[in-house]
Amino acid sequence: MNAPTAYHQLGRFIVAFQHLEGAVNDLLELLADASDGEVVRILANDLEYGKRLNTADVLFARFVDLHNNAEQSAKGEFHKLMVELRELGERRNDLVHSRYNPWLNVHGKEGLLRRNSKLRGSKGEREETEEELQPHAFDADLERLANTSARLEAFRLRVINWLYPE
Numbered sequence: 001m002n003a004p005t006a007y008h009q010l011g012r013f014i015v016a017f018q019h020l021e022g023a024v025n026d027l028l029e030l031l032a033d034a035s036d037g038e039v040v041r042i043l044a045n046d047l048e049y050g051k052r053l054n055t056a057d058v059l060f061a062r063f064v065d066l067h068n069n070a071e072q073s074a075k076g077e078f079h080k081l082m083v084e085l086r087e088l089g090e091r092r093n094d095l096v097h098s099r100y101n102p103w104l105n106v107h108g109k110e111g112l113l114r115r116n117s118k119l120r121g122s123k124g125e126r127e128e129t130e131e132e133l134q135p136h137a138f139d140a141d142l143e144r145l146a147n148t149s150a151r152l153e154a155f156r157l158r159v160i161n162w163l164y165p166e
Contacts, residue, residue, distance in 0.1 A: 006112040009138035010095060016145050017092045023152050024052055024085065030159050031059040049089045057082045063159065070162045078155060084148055091141060109134060 004012070025044050032040045044052055060078045064070040094116055103113035111134040118127050131137075 004135050005110065006133050006135050006137070009135045009142070010100075010112065010133075013095060013138055013141055013145065014092070016142065016149070017088065020085070020088070020145060020149050020152070021049065021052075023149060023156070024049075024056060027152065027156050027159070028052065028056055028059065030156060030163075031056065031063050033063075033163070050086060053082045053085055053089075060155075060159075063162075067162045069165055070158075074155075074158065081148070081151055081155065084144075085152070088145060088148060103132060105132065105134060111135070111137070 025041060028044045029037045029040045034040050044055070047055065057079055061075045064072060064075050095114070098114045098116040101113045101115075103111045105111060111132060114131040114133055116129050116131075118129075119125075120127050
């Protein structure tokens with residue numbers, strides 16, 4: 001099998017992030033403890049990603065407060081996870097809203113040249129960033145995404161254990 005291209009790695013990140021967003025929605029549904037989970041999904045899907053993270057953070061803290069068997073220290077851990085999820089969301093937005101061109105490095109290896117333009121209203125200027133992406137450049141992003149997804153799943157399982165203790 002051929003080594004993955006930068007295009008392939010970019011696609012892997014985007015798809016993996018979509019699964020992460022779905023996991024956040026699943027956790028929101030679980031934390032709401034509603035008889036009709038579809039109602040929670042409808043409401044959650046109307047929220048932008050950052051608002052869903054804020055909602056999950058507040059719901060989790062409330063959930064911990066309401067369940068005697070839940071550890072209070074989990075609130076701080078969960079909040080840190082929400083901050084990390086927000087940072088991953090910013091990276092995803094940067095990747096999705098960028099312009100890409102094929103690019104060859106000095107060794108002739110194919111990659112992508114990513115350009116992103118942001119308006120800095122406070123400075124009254126447009127900031128353009130550029131990033132040279134070889135396939136391996138996505139390794140850290142993909143690893144961080146996988147680790148964060150695993151931590152989110154661990155919290156989902158903790159909530160299930162608190163809801164349905166043995």
